[in-house]
Amino acid sequence: MSLAPPFTAETAHQKVKKAQDLWNTQNPENIAKAYTEDSIWRNRDKFLKGTQDIVDFLTLKWEKEHNYKLRKELFAFSQNKIAVQFWYEYQDAHDGMKWKRCYGLEDWTFADDGRMRKRQMSGNDIEIGEEGRWFKEGIDVNSVDIGEQHW
Structure with a gap:
């Protein structure tokens, strides 16, 4: 089964x-x-183009975001586009190692070979305490019930 466009509900998931x-x-x-060599990104207020920008951006991201755990869920799809909801938690190395959670949406456009050629991300961070964490050590991020009770 190919994970390249055109997507079905199963392949998009x-x-x-x-x-x-x-x-x-x-x-x-x-x-x-996983991205084309000329892939373009908007990540919050950052605009990137190409593989080296992606590597540099992600390297800096994880210098700041320690103990990162991410969950993505399919929101919508078409032939060569996918929209996702995401949630991730991390300890902010630039803010005293406080726990934070980012909520957001991404929209992805794919090349025919299945690599992503465009990624746009909008997200908001909130500070959380240890008791508010969802993705603790040993927890499968896919098993967490993310619903209105967590908002």
């Missing part, structure tokens, strides 16, 4: 979980391979 697993490795060089 698989593509989202594959991206989730890849990002949870926190390996910028391997992650960058």
Whole structure:
């Protein structure tokens, strides 16, 4: 089964979980391979183009965001586009190692070979305490019930 366009509900869901697993490795060089060489990104207020920008951005991201754990869920899809909701938690090395959670949406556009050629991300961080964490050590991020009770 191909994870390249055109997507079905099943392949779009698989593509989202594959991206989730890849990002949870926190390996910028391997992650960058999932994007075209001229991929363009908007990540909050940052605009990137190309593999080296992606590697540099992710390297700096994980210098700041320690103990990073991410979950992505399929929101919508079309032939070559996927939209996802995401939640991730991290300890902010630039803010006294406080725990934070980011909530947001991404929209992805894919090349025919299945690599992403455009990624746009909007997200908001909130500070959380240890008791408010969802993705504690040993917890499968996919098993957490993310619903209105957590907002």
